[in-house]
Amino acid sequence: MDKTLTLPATLDNLESFMALGRDAAVSCGMDDGAVHQVELALEEVLVNVINYAYASSPDQAPEQDQTPAQETDQPVELCCTCEDDHSLTITITDRGKAFDPLDKPDPDTNLSVEDRAIGGLGIFLAKHMMDKITYERRRDKNILTLVKNNKE
Amino acid sequence: MDKTLTLPATLDNLESFMALGRDAAVSCGMDDGAVHQVELALEEVLVNVINYAYASSPDQAPEQDQTPAQETDQPVELCCTCEDDHSLTITITDRGKAFDPLDKPDPDTNLSVEDRAIGGLGIFLAKHMMDKITYERRRDKNILTLVKNNKE
Amino acid sequence: MSIKHEVLNGIDLTFLSGRIDAQSAPGVNEEIGKIIDEGRNKMLINFKDLEYISSAGLRVLITIAKKLKASSGALALCGLDTKIYEVFDVSGFTAIFKIYDTQEEALAALGD
């Protein structure tokens, strides 16, 4: 059955979401390595929602906002479903500005230290760690779906 | 905003629900004593769902069931809403058999040790600890709403 | 939740600490049940490090009280903080149990 958690999109709540995702991966029969990959992808996606989805201007971190997310209506919902023990489907839903992370070009991982950007690896790592990621904008919601298959 | 958590109705998940409820009470500005009262009422209500809502016959504990709740569809949903810092509303929703806990007569708390039943205090304690409890059966759902007012 | 047990002047002294909820209560029941099953029947339970008790814990206490009553034993409690005292009070447990502020008072009363 589905396991879901909805909380304000704040860094304080990251660990609660992570605990649910980890638990869902473990109880879906994932091995250590796969649980780690799910954790990593989930953190990357959640942290982006926390950092950017409700920021008042693009690329502005929420620290600059006046009201903390608790008090306004800035939820993020995590839903984890284990499909017959053969795959785990995770959806992350927010009501922030429309943003399709799959549109972002991958970073160039061959650059030297001097030329590499600080950051820009989150979405890239999430894509690498999961078997499938899809994005959907439905009404005022961003819905990102991550799928991880169980190894046979 | 609402904080919600949906997980299978098992004792293993009790602590996750309790953590959310505690957190909601604290961030709604409750003092220590009130947080404790919310915790207690919440545990009593959740444990009843875990123990009885999905049991196959009345008063039969779920240990006797064949399939653990994880694998079947036996969810319990906790939703906590802080209303303008003056009260906390908690709803606990399950899809188990219809049961109105407010119908149960209160236990006789004046009996001697020999005559007192073992158990039967859960609902009574929950009622005492909260300012208001309401029960509603909506379609296949039991919805119990607990309200705790903030002291001024 | 943790339980510590010692014997003091022939009285079984049990310290409960942490939380007795629906998850930890069965363990407490078993531990204290063992002591009673060994035929011990003067018991003091010290609550000073207990932070929380729900009806699952009250269930354990009434079970113990019934057993000790049946074996003509004696049971006292001490160290309840105000939150836990409220739970006892509402449940009518303050009339059923002998409750003392301090361990010394409870030991003295049981020793008589």
Place this chain on the structure above:
Amino acid sequence: MSIKHEVLNGIDLTFLSGRIDAQSAPGVNEEIGKIIDEGRNKMLINFKDLEYISSAGLRVLITIAKKLKASSGALALCGLDTKIYEVFDVSGFTAIFKIYDTQEEALAALGD
């Protein structure tokens, strides 16, 4: 997340343990930033007790690497387990950082 720091033969040795995620990364950045700001510029970071690193942690590492590059310093890493190595590999960090299996090898390389 915890950080331990010591100096060994003039090399700043930092042990990271636990999880570097978006919550703990700023603290790590500050701690290691302090060392570099003191003008120290031979650094070894031992990952053997690190369980998890996300892009927030990689961000810290690239920041450190850039600073040390700017001050003509040297940085080496050691003790990465397979999970963490995978993260480095995907990110192209195995080409950017000098990574050694053991602390001894890393210290020897930095000492030259």
